[in-house]
Amino acid sequence: MDYNFDNERPIYIQLVEKIRIEIVSGKLKKGQKIPSVRELALMMKVNPNTMQKALVELENEKLIYTERTNGKYVTEDEKLIERVKSELAKEKIENYINSMNSIGISFDEAIKYLQELGDKLKNKHN
Amino acid sequence: MELVECKNLCKTFDEKQILENINLTIPRGKIIGLLGKNGTGKTTLIKLLNDLLTPTSGEVLINGKKPGVESKKIISYLPERTYLDKTMKVSQVITFFEEFYDNFNKEKAIKLLKDLNLELNQRISQMSKGMQEKLQLILVMSRDAELYILDEPLGGVDPATRDYILDTILTNFNEGASVIISTHLIADIERILDEVIFIDKGKIYLASPADELRSKENASIDEIFRRCFKC
Numbered sequence: 178m179d180y181n182f183d184n185e186r187p188i189y190i191q192l193v194e195k196i197r198i199e200i201v202s203g204k205l206k207k208g209q210k211i212p213s214v215r216e217l218a219l220m221m222k223v224n225p226n227t228m229q230k231a232l233v234e235l236e237n238e239k240l241i242y243t244e245r246t247n248g249k250y251v252t253e254d255e256k257l258i259e260r261v262k263s264e265l266a267k268e269k270i271e272n273y274i275n276s277m278n279s280i281g282i283s284f285d286e287a288i289k290y291l292q293e294l295g296d297k298l299k300n301k302h303n
Numbered sequence: 304m305e306l307v308e309c310k311n312l313c314k315t316f317d318e319k320q321i322l323e324n325i326n327l328t329i330p331r332g333k334i335i336g337l338l339g340k341n342g343t344g345k346t347t348l349i350k351l352l353n354d355l356l357t358p359t360s361g362e363v364l365i366n367g368k369k370p371g372v373e374s375k376k377i378i379s380y381l382p383e384r385t386y387l388d389k390t391m392k393v394s395q396v397i398t399f400f401e402e403f404y405d406n407f408n409k410e411k412a413i414k415l416l417k418d419l420n421l422e423l424n425q426r427i428s429q430m431s432k433g434m435q436e437k438l439q440l441i442l443v444m445s446r447d448a449e450l451y452i453l454d455e456p457l458g459g460v461d462p463a464t465r466d467y468i469l470d471t472i473l474t475n476f477n478e479g480a481s482v483i484i485s486t487h488l489i490a491d492i493e494r495i496l497d498e499v500i501f502i503d504k505g506k507i508y509l510a511s512p513a514d515e516l517r518s519k520e521n522a523s524i525d526e527i528f529r530r531c532f533k534c
Contacts, residue, residue: 182494184524184525185522185523185526186517187514188494215478219473223495224495224496226332226333227497
């Protein structure tokens with residue numbers, strides 16, 4: 178996880194976003210125990226209270242759960258993880274379309290760009 | 304009982320009102336930024352908390368009691384200017400603190416000194432200003448206190464060391480303790496703050512949880528501060 182924060186947005190929301198990405202990308206595996214609030218806070222160089230608030234939010238989203246006295250774990254619910262992942266994907270695609278629009282490229286053209294460049298990029302990433 | 308409570312606190316020097324009707328509570332377990340331009344009363348407030356000044360009217364309560372011997376045991380204070388005897392070596396200062404404070408953790412201090420490459424046998428007079436500031440901060444953070452009051456802890460140190468200092472504050476503030484940091488270098492520290500207090504012309508201009516203020520104003524604390532106190 179990177180620990181760059183944008184001071185203009187609440188830090189706890191940015192922590193939620195970062196940990197959510199760790200979960201949907203599988204870096205934090207389902208059912209895996211997550212470090213304590215204090216450890217996480219030190220890792221991310223944030224205030225433990227802020228980290229606590231982020232974990233409460235993730236718990237509300239059911240992405241993590243607390244096992245009494247035992248600590249916190251990543252959810253086992255694969256469907257939930259998939260759902261969150263597709264929401265994030267939707268968001269990224271919208272961002273892509275919007276930024277293409279902002280440089281004067283229409284929706285259809287943007288899709289074409291993606292397809293044309295797709296193969297090239299695929300080779301690069303593999 | 305609150306860790307710190309200020310009730311209608313006023314301080315005047317020669318008829319000049321420095322602090323006017325400060326009402327403030329500092330809870331346990333929080334990192335609080337005391338933010339204000341130069342000459343707005345930050346240091347005066349801090350000195351009142353530390354029993355270095357007495358209120359003109361109103362009161363300060365630390366754990367429900369007036370500041371004094373008991374409050375000094377639980378407050379670890381980093382003043383603006385260093386008070387160390389410059390002819391001493393680092394090791395002598397460590398011994399001095401160990402004898403002076405029951406809650407001084409020598410092992411912690413030695414570890415922190417090592418992290419910042421400060422030598423135990425070096426004389427303080429031979430250290431640069433920045434190094435002296437680091438040493439002073441290490442001494443203060445090595446006490447197992449209930450309240451740390453840091454008056455401009457970042458002023459004379461380079462940005463890399465600032466990061467280390469913030470880490471040191473985060474790592475060493477024990478659960479249940481609180482930290483008050485006064486500074487005008489807001490951008491550097493705002494990430495670790497729970498709450499911010501803006502002080503202006505001797506009054507509390509604003510007090511709020513940091514993240515709440517960010518979402519309300521869609522801006523960083525630094526930016527909000529600049530907007531509020533534009534010259």
